[in-house]
Amino acid sequence: MDALPALARQFAAYVGVSLAAFGVHYGVLAALVETGRADPVRGALAGYLAGAVVSYGLNRRLTYASARPHAEATWRFGVVAAVGFGLTWLIMAGLTRGLGLPYLAAQVLATGAVVFWNFLGHRLWTFAARPVPVLSEGASGMR
Template sequence: MVTEPRSKPRKAAALASLARQFLAYVGVSLAALAVHYGVLAALVEAGRADPVRAALAGYLAGAVVSYGLNRRLTYASARPHAEATWRFGIVAAIGFGLTWLIMAGLTRGFGLPYLPAQVLATGVVVFWNFLGHRAWTFAVRPVPVLSEEASGVR
């Protein structure tokens, strides 16, 4: 298949746009991670909580920060809150489950200390959340297009 000369600049622009969006997501994620890890460490070190439960509590606290900042800064979404929040919740719930599986497997199964286990879990969940929110939670809503016949425009 022969590509048109204009398709390369379009692909490069699309890739650059995706890279900028991912960098914005990483910046927002750092803020959410600060909350997540702060709650995790406080509960484990001060409260002597189970690391898996503390990681999940931190995940929920970080999710609140993540929703607000990602909606505004990363995805600039106009999707109504009533629709975006439940979509965000589903993507976050899957990330929550992944966090639980990874943390339980690494801390209880392999005896890894909780912070390195959390770093590995975060590495997996960051990509899941970015792609899920980009493709579904905050994606641009499709606009119905009428055919030429139905619209009467030619």
């Protein structure tokens, strides 16, 4: 039963880090769309990438306290983020282009869906503790 409060604390830390990443994400999105430099879908994707940079550093250190080497964690983070990127694209395109929703409302819905994917992907794979190899009795020299 101690696992549930620990999971809740970790998710709360993730949400705090996510707020910082969302600030960057939404700032880039709004800046690109409002200045006419990008349509809402491209702006959302650019914002997603900028937020991902913030998310990696803070989540590695604060949320998951991971000791996984950067060389391993960064490509894993990239895979999870790429799936989230694809989900963001699908949701934003469907809601803004398909249903005509305002881009910020669509982004809020996309964020709500993607946040759970990213948390679980990073918890269970990106920043998870590395498995410890088990030596056979003969290989360890112990009897």
